[in-house]
Amino acid sequence: MEKKKKFIFDYRLCLGIIFTLLIFCLAFYFLDSFYRIYVALKDLFYSILYYFYSLFFLHIDFDPSVVDLVDYSNFFPSSGSGTGGTIIPLTYDLFPVKMSMYFHSLFNLENMAKYLVLLLNQFSIFLRWVLILMPLFLVFSLSYKQIFVKNKSEIATNSKSLIRWNKLKLKIFDPLIIWFKNMINYFKVHKIFYIIWVVCFCLYFNFFSIAVDFVAYYFYFIVSFDFLNVYIQFYKLFLDLKVVFDFVPFPIFIILGLYIFDRIRKSHAISVLNHHELMNRGFINSCGQATFITGTPGTGKTTALTDMALSQEVMFRNKALELMNKAQIEFPYFPFIVLEKTLQNCFADKSIFNLSSCSVFARKTTKTFYSFLDKDDFGGACSTLFGYDFLTYNLQFDDGNKIVDFLSVVDPEHSVLEIYCKLYYVFVCQSSLIVSNYGVRSDYSFADIGGFPMWQYDFFNSSSVHSLDPEVSNNSHILDWDSLRIGKKMVENNVLSNAFEFGVVVITEIGKERGNQYDTKGMKKNDSSVNQVNDQFNNFLKLVRHSATIDNFPFIKILFDDQRAESLGADGRELCEKIIHIKEKSDPKSSLWLFRLESIIYDFCTSKYYSFHNRFRFFRTDYTLYSHFIDFIYSKLYSNYIKLFNKYCYSVQSVDVESSKLDGSFESFQYFLSYKKIYSYRFATDSFSDYFYRKSEKSGVGIDSLTCFKVYRATLDELVSEHSFLFNSLLDPVFGDTTTNDQDKAD
Amino acid sequence: MIKRNKFVDVLYVMFILFVCYLIGFFIFSYAELSSDLVSQSFFDYKTFRTLDNEDYLFFGDYTNSIFFVDGNNYSLEFLSYEENYFLFSTNVEEEEVNMNFVVIDESVVYNDYFNLYLYN
Numbered sequence: 001m002e003k004k005k006k007f008i009f010d011y012r013l014c015l016g017i018i019f020t021l022l023i024f025c026l027a028f029y030f031l032d033s034f035y036r037i038y039v040a041l042k043d044l045f046y047s048i049l050y051y052f053y054s055l056f057f058l059h060i061d062f063d064p065s066v067v068d069l070v071d072y073s074n075f076f077p078s079s080g081s082g083t084g085g086t087i088i089p090l091t092y093d094l095f096p097v098k099m100s101m102y103f104h105s106l107f108n109l110e111n112m113a114k115y116l117v118l119l120l121n122q123f124s125i126f127l128r129w130v131l132i133l134m135p136l137f138l139v140f141s142l143s144y145k146q147i148f149v150k151n152k153s154e155i156a157t158n159s160k161s162l163i164r165w166n167k168l169k170l171k172i173f174d175p176l177i178i179w180f181k182n183m184i185n186y187f188k189v190h191k192i193f194y195i196i197w198v199v200c201f202c203l204y205f206n207f208f209s210i211a212v213d214f215v216a217y218y219f220y221f222i223v224s225f226d227f228l229n230v231y232i233q234f235y236k237l238f239l240d241l242k243v244v245f246d247f248v249p250f251p252i253f254i255i256l257g258l259y260i261f262d263r264i265r266k267s268h269a270i271s272v273l274n275h276h277e278l279m280n281r282g283f284i285n286s287c288g289q290a291t292f293i294t295g296t297p298g299t300g301k302t303t304a305l306t307d308m309a310l311s312q313e314v315m316f317r318n319k320a321l322e323l324m325n326k327a328q329i330e331f332p333y334f335p336f337i338v339l340e341k342t343l344q345n346c347f348a349d350k351s352i353f354n355l356s357s358c359s360v361f362a363r364k365t366t367k368t369f370y371s372f373l374d375k376d377d378f379g380g381a382c383s384t385l386f387g388y389d390f391l392t393y394n395l396q397f398d399d400g401n402k403i404v405d406f407l408s409v410v411d412p413e414h415s416v417l418e419i420y421c422k423l424y425y426v427f428v429c430q431s432s433l434i435v436s437n438y439g440v441r442s443d444y445s446f447a448d449i450g451g452f453p454m455w456q457y458d459f460f461n462s463s464s465v466h467s468l469d470p471e472v473s474n475n476s477h478i479l480d481w482d483s484l485r486i487g488k489k490m491v492e493n494n495v496l497s498n499a500f501e502f503g504v505v506v507i508t509e510i511g512k513e514r515g516n517q518y519d520t521k522g523m524k525k526n527d528s529s530v531n532q533v534n535d536q537f538n539n540f541l542k543l544v545r546h547s548a549t550i551d552n553f554p555f556i557k558i559l560f561d562d563q564r565a566e567s568l569g570a571d572g573r574e575l576c577e578k579i580i581h582i583k584e585k586s587d588p589k590s591s592l593w594l595f596r597l598e599s600i601i602y603d604f605c606t607s608k609y610y611s612f613h614n615r616f617r618f619f620r621t622d623y624t625l626y627s628h629f630i631d632f633i634y635s636k637l638y639s640n641y642i643k644l645f646n647k648y649c650y651s652v653q654s655v656d657v658e659s660s661k662l663d664g665s666f667e668s669f670q671y672f673l674s675y676k677k678i679y680s681y682r683f684a685t686d687s688f689s690d691y692f693y694r695k696s697e698k699s700g701v702g703i704d705s706l707t708c709f710k711v712y713r714a715t716l717d718e719l720v721s722e723h724s725f726l727f728n729s730l731l732d733p734v735f736g737d738t739t740t741n742d743q744d745k746a747d
Numbered sequence: 748m749i750k751r752n753k754f755v756d757v758l759y760v761m762f763i764l765f766v767c768y769l770i771g772f773f774i775f776s777y778a779e780l781s782s783d784l785v786s787q788s789f790f791d792y793k794t795f796r797t798l799d800n801e802d803y804l805f806f807g808d809y810t811n812s813i814f815f816v817d818g819n820n821y822s823l824e825f826l827s828y829e830e831n832y833f834l835f836s837t838n839v840e841e842e843e844v845n846m847n848f849v850v851i852d853e854s855v856v857y858n859d860y861f862n863l864y865l866y867n
Contacts, residue, residue, distance in 0.1 A: 098780070105776045115775045587750045597763060599749045600756050649749070 012186045016193045023200045030204035033243060037203065039070050040212035047216040054223035066216045067229045070236065088238050092231040143626070148615055151622045161625040205247070206240035213240075265593040269648040272591035273460045276650060276672035281315055283669055284308050287657070288577030289545060290558040292510070294565050295582030300653060301561040302508050304582060304671055306440050306683045309476075309506045312557045313433045313442060314457045316504070320427040323551045327420050330397040331406055336420070338386040340452070343424055355422050355501045355550070362418035366407045422550045426502065428453055434476035435483075436506035437513075438687035442474045443467070443680075459677040460647070467681040479507065486543070487536030488529075502548035502555040508687065510560035511567025520569065532569075541575045581656040581666075588675070592648040602641040609634045650674045 027034070043066040050064040069090075089098045105111045153159075158166065187193050202208050217233050220226070284291075291308070295301045328336055343361075346352040352361055365384060372380035378391060385407075397404040397416075408415040426433075434440050443466040445456040466472045482489040482497040484505070489497055507513070514532055523531040541558060548556035558576075562568065565579050573579070590596070609630065616627055651673045656666040696702075709718055719727045 102777060102780050105780055106773070111776055111779060112772075114779065115772050118775060119771075588748065590749060594763070596749070596751065596756075596759055599751065600760065603748070603751075645748070 012183060013190075015183070016187065016190065020193060020196055023197055026200070026204060029247075030243065033204050033206055033209070036070060036206050036209040036240065037212070039065070040209040040216065043216040044212050044219075047219040051219040051223050064216075064220045064224075066213065066220050067226070067232060069232065070239065088235055090235065092228075095231065147624060147626055148619045151620050153622050155621040157622045159622055159624040162623055162628055165625050165628070205244045210237060210240050266648070268593065269591040270460050273648070273650065273674050273676070276674060277311065277459065277677070279670075280307070280672055281311050283671060284311055284315070284557075286578075287580065289554060289556060290541060290576040291560070292565060292568070292573060292576040292579045293559065293561040293582065294563060294579060296563065298585075299582040300585045300651070300673060301563075301582060302438075302683065302685065302687075303673060303678055304580075304653060304655075305506060305508060305559050305561045307671075307673055307678045308559055309434050309436070309440055309504045309557075310442055310459070310677065310682065312504045312559075314444070314455075316433055316502075316555050316557075317427055317455055317457075319553060319555070320423045320550075323553065324420060324423045324427065326551075327416050327423070330399070330404060331393070331416060333393040334388050334406070335386050337451070339417075339420065340424060342386065343421060344428070347425070347428070352421075352425065354499075355425060355547070358421040358425050359412065359418055362415065362421050363412050365417065366409060366412060366415065369407060370409060419551045426550065426555055427455075430474075432474040432476045433503040434506055435479050435500060435503050436476045436508075437479045438506075438508055438683060440476035440506060440683050441467075441681055442476075443469075443472050444474070445472060460674065462680070464680065476506070477503075479505065481513075481535075481537075484540050485530070485535040485537055486540045488531075488534045490530050502550075503557075505556070505558045507558075507560050509562055510572075511562035511564065514568055514572055516567055516569045538569075538571050538575060541572070577659075579658045580671075581658060582671075583654045583656060585673070586652040586654075588645070588649045588651055590645070590649050592644060595644065595648065598641060598644065602637060605634065605637055645675070646679065647676045 043064070046062065046064045047066050049062070050060060052058075053060045089095050151159075213233070213236065293301050293305050293308075328334075343352065346361060352358055369381050369384045372378075372384055382389065382391075395406045397406075404416060405411070405414070406416045412418055428446075430446055432440070432442055434442070443462055447454050447456065480494065480496045480499070482491055482494045483500040485497070491497075514537065520532050523533040525534045527534055544558075545554040545556050548554050560568070560576065565573055565581075590599075612630060613627075620627075653671040653673060655669050655671050657669055658664075658666050707718075707721065716731075720731065
């Protein structure tokens with residue numbers, strides 16, 4: 001037997017209904033708005049009528065009411081609203097007059113005096129509040145000194161006041177907050193309430209009337225071109241909005257104004273950062289295929305290197321998309337979607353895994369197509385070519401310079417099919433395109449809903465949660481140096497040695513890896529083991545663009561960094577078209593308007609807070625209500641400030657760009673480092689730290705184990721214990737081999 | 748953190764306060780103008796016709812005292828002259844204006860004193 005569903009009383013529903021009824025009651029306050037919507041609908045009707053009459057050259061024997069003013073007194077004579085009482089003049093003739101009067105009033109002493117009187121009145125109200133709150137301040141300042149006394153309670157205990165506050169919070173504030181959140185969630189789920197409230201207020205505030213009148217005027221205007229009447233529409237707009245100005249308190253407008261200003265300044269800041277990013281990309285493109293970054297420690301070599309790699313990866317994918325679009329417009333009737341789906345299946349079953357396998361696929365398709373064609377099997381040929389009706393549409397495109405073949409047996413490298421397959425592979429390759437000797441994280445999101453997939457590359461609006469999300473993050477590939485060697489390899493038969501074809505090669509501290517002519521002294525080409533001379537790394541760099549070129553564009557970028565350009569041998573160095581010397585990195589700058597004001601407030605509060613906090617921690621081992629509140633307020637301030645700082649600040653690197661021949665000619669540029677882009681766990685500045693960690697871990701001693709000087713002037717034994725080349729060279733002729741003595745002592 | 752100079756900070760804060768003061772002043776002035784003049788005299792304009800049949804709008808602050816008397820010259824505080832109207836600050840009461848239609852001799856409009864003519 002089915003049980004009857006029990007009706008469960010939900011007080012939230014009742015509250016929603018009561019609140020909705022209260023909003024309905026407001027209709028008596030906004031009676032004019034009902035008349036206004038009636039007028040607006042009438043305007044719309046006559047305007048549409050006017051539009052069709054004008055279109056069909058019919059005789060118009062009525063006036064479109066949209067050009068008339070709304071006279072509320074017709075409907076609610078008692079309201080006395082009339083048509084006046086708005087904040088702009090009734091006719092356009094009067095508008096400049098009022099502006100003129102307004103301008104004069106700005107230089108009117110009486111008006112200025114009135115304004116000052118108003119400000120003083122407001123200030124006096126403020127002072128009244130200060131007087132009321134003065135006793136509280138006094139109690140506060142007296143109790144402040146009492147805080148900095150050593151407590152007698154145990155460590156990490158709460159003071160009595162804090163315990164009381166926590167109880168109050170637990171019993172009253174927390175449930176209240178939870179209740180409010182619960183109510184908000186309830187109304188979010190039951191959208192009917194939310195919709196009714198929004199509709200009511202849109203009606204009361206004339207927003208519907210404004211929208212309807214706008215459409216009505218549109219219909220009237222596109223056939224009448226009545227420019228003279230535009231002012232009346234503005235007048236009506238202000239008249240309609242007057243309801244909002246009258247009803248909503250002025251402080252709400254200030255809050256709303258600040259909120260809108262905040263949104264505008266943030267949007268502007270993002271556009272500034274995007275502009276910097278585009279400037280950076282232009283700069284990277286101007287630096288050629290291989291670029292060497294140098295600079296003194298702390299100037300941000302590796303930061304700039306990583307930043308360039310991230311931008312270059314985006315540029316490669318964008319370029320692939322651009323070239324694919326070119327191919328699509330050259331053969332507009334080819335079913336590229338079928339080809340793409342076939343390629344996706346091949347990527348999934350690993351039959352296509354690199355650019356060469358793309359070529360194999362395209363060439364095999366070409367061969368099959370022509371074999372069908374030889375047999376005059378046009379159906380088979382059409383189906384091989386993914387259903388392309390090649391008999392109706394062509395297989396060639398004349399670009400003015402040459403004939404571009406869609407399929408070519410003679411020159412398959414330049415056939416559009418092969419090019420498209422390779423470009424699609426580059427574009428949809430979901431792992432990082434960066435190959436580096438340190439980790440680089442990117443977090444572009446890939447979207448594929450069945451059509452053409454797309455990438456989202458926004459560096460400045462991405463969520464900070466992405467930095468810890470392994471599903472969104474793409475880390476760079478580990479550079480296997482054997483893949484950059486075409487001579488001897490470190491690991492014989494290394495399967496990964498031929499894996500690299502295209503991408504962004506990023507190498508930090510290249511000089512320490514490759515060395516210059518002094519470092520490689522003594523190494524020979526015919527050495528049995530691999531070394532920097534016989535691995536033909538430089539030759540690989542010279543030839544790599546051949547493997548990475550698709551449709552005449554090289555999808556390869558090689559980026560190095562080191563402190564000095566001379567750390568790398570001349571041959572390797574000259575492969576880089578440009579050497580970028582980072583001169584200096586600027587202090588942080590903000591792209592956000594008025595951030596300086598926030599910075600001033602933050603710095604002031606920070607100095608006060610830490611002065612309090614450190615003193616408090618020195619004296620006290622417990623937690624008090626006072627420190628609890630201060631910590632709470634400051635943590636909110638800090639959280640807000642640091643988010644704005646990290647999201648909208650940037651540094652400018654001043655760089656000199658020199659030809660790799662080091663001929664002394666420099667060009668100066670600026671490179672922008674956005675904190676949001678580059679400091680979101682993109683790379684580790686201490687990328688080799690694990691080596692030192694393991695080294696220290698094995699040692700079993702720390703800084704405390706190092707012997708200290710007995711007095712400020714070192715003794716001879718202390719100098720000997722330094723194991724210094726300098727002192728050993730000074731001491732040896734006088735005292736003999738001190739190293740041995742020292743070692744003996746140690747033993 | 749952003750490096751700043753304290754002196755520049757002070758100037759910056761003073762500048763922002765001044766901008767806030769100005770914004771407040773602009774809003775206040777407009778509100779004052781709208782509340783006083785719109786309700787009392789701004790929209791209460793009269794059309795005057797000159798002897799050469801040109802229409803002019805005459806605006807003024809009519810809130811103070813009587814000044815129109817036939818056949819005499821009168822002092823007006825001239826505010827501006829636009830393409831087809833004159834803007835004055837006067838001290839005329841409204842009921843008196845209704846009694847007299849006034850035209851202004853355009854040739855002397857930029858002077859401090861104007862010849863006022865009656866027009867029926």
